[in-house]
Amino acid sequence: MNKSESKYFNTAARMDEALIELLEKKEFEYITVKEICEKAGVNRSTFYLHYETIGDLLDECVEYKHDECTRRYAMHLTNIKERLQSENLDDLIFISPEYLQPYLEFVKDNKRLFKIVLVNSALFNAEETFRRMFTEIFSPILDRFRLPDRDKSYIISFYIAGIMAIISEWIRNDCTDTVERVADICMRCVIPFDEKHLRQHKSA
Numbered sequence: 001m002n003k004s005e006s007k008y009f010n011t012a013a014r015m016d017e018a019l020i021e022l023l024e025k026k027e028f029e030y031i032t033v034k035e036i037c038e039k040a041g042v043n044r045s046t047f048y049l050h051y052e053t054i055g056d057l058l059d060e061c062v063e064y065k066h067d068e069c070t071r072r073y074a075m076h077l078t079n080i081k082e083r084l085q086s087e088n089l090d091d092l093i094f095i096s097p098e099y100l101q102p103y104l105e106f107v108k109d110n111k112r113l114f115k116i117v118l119v120n121s122a123l124f125n126a127e128e129t130f131r132r133m134f135t136e137i138f139s140p141i142l143d144r145f146r147l148p149d150r151d152k153s154y155i156i157s158f159y160i161a162g163i164m165a166i167i168s169e170w171i172r173n174d175c176t177d178t179v180e181r182v183a184d185i186c187m188r189c190v191i192p193f194d195e196k197h198l199r200q201h202k203s204a
Helices: 003-023 033-040 044-050 054-086 097-109 111-119 126-144 149-172 179-203
Strands: none
Touching: 003 033, 003 044, 003 054, 003 111, 033 044, 033 054, 044 054, 054 097, 097 111, 097 149, 097 179, 111 149, 126 149, 149 179
């Protein structure tokens, strides 16, 4: 990254942070460009050099966090995918702490932002934040379980909704429980269905 790119990135990052701080105190529609600029320490012309609207800044903020999660998870995800393809089908588990804990760590490290996401779920498209990662994990496993494509989207949606509910409750409680405990709760909610139903498809 050259000096010009670094300056651009740092300025954008300050405005991202300013928007997050403002969202902790007021609703999105009442936030002004002036407030963002004052908090970020930039002038209005700098804001409009980067964005046309505050909505553009919000989109960038969300996308930046998506990308950060993807970067943080990328190597781990690659290793999991490789193992899923080679692991004995009888030993394959639909959901495990191995898949969940890296994401839960990311949520805990960014719990301030995720609290804002919960309050402004429509703005941040909260479900997509979860879906983008879990589809990467769940879809290959469901392929191994030989579930038909027409069923996969329903099952993925079912699990995402349940896991989102657990993580949302965890965030509301300020992430006081450990990552391991939350992963275990997810496991205990999922495994009874996993054992009873998904494994029937393997032997079909």
